[in-house]
Amino acid sequence: MKTNKLERLKAAGWEAGNAEDFLQLSDEEAKLVALKLALISAVKKSRIKHKLSQTDLAQRMKSSQSRIAKIEAGDASVSLDLVVRALIASGATTRDIQAAFTAQ
């Protein structure tokens, strides 16, 4: 996915001056970003809480330390999928995940 923001704005009719669509899309984009940030924050919190190093968590989810670092840094190459996987693997409960949502 992940066409970049500029392309998305363009696609939304920015150039045609369609302000309504623009705002709409911008809002949706914002929601997604907020959600991702909330989950990222939850991952780090959960990992620390469970006293895991990035390397530990990486092993748990068959990933690598560098990727965990990227997750927590909000790197663009990390998908929501992976963030959620990390959150689950870090030992967060379903309730914790809900809490992450509520937090935003």
Place this chain on the structure above:
Amino acid sequence: MKTNKLERLKAAGWEAGNAEDFLQLSDEEAKLVALKLALISAVKKSRIKHKLSQTDLAQRMKSSQSRIAKIEAGDASVSLDLVVRALIASGATTRDIQAAFTAQ
């Protein structure tokens, strides 16, 4: 991402007889699947509620009708990312998303 389940089980040490890791991963896998299903269900519900056809929703999120169909069918080629995008684009509020989580 989305190595298939068999590969994941293998990676978890199934062949080496590591039952603990196996159960662990299985549980995490289950959580992820449950989450995805809950969100998928929410997408369909939200789309219908807002009286949108799959084609409408596809246009809103710059995707295609066939992909929306795959989302709602829980097709393996669909990522959590896309499901959440669809959910947001369908007009679901942050609260609706939370509700989807709670539902599982």
Place this chain on the structure above:
DNA sequence: TGCGGATATGTCAGTTCGGACATACACTGC
């Protein structure tokens, strides 16, 4: 029966993502 809108399924080429590796940086205790 035939039309039209909505949804489902299969395929594919282009893009994005992911694990792995190398390497750098930060901090702590010795």
Place this chain on the structure above:
DNA sequence: GCAGTGTATGTCCGAACTGACATATCCGCA
């Protein structure tokens, strides 16, 4: 100073994902 542990950053290539298109199926409705 330096060894050890934990984290950050950049790159690469194979795997996964995506939009688009073609086509099929379903379901009213005239």
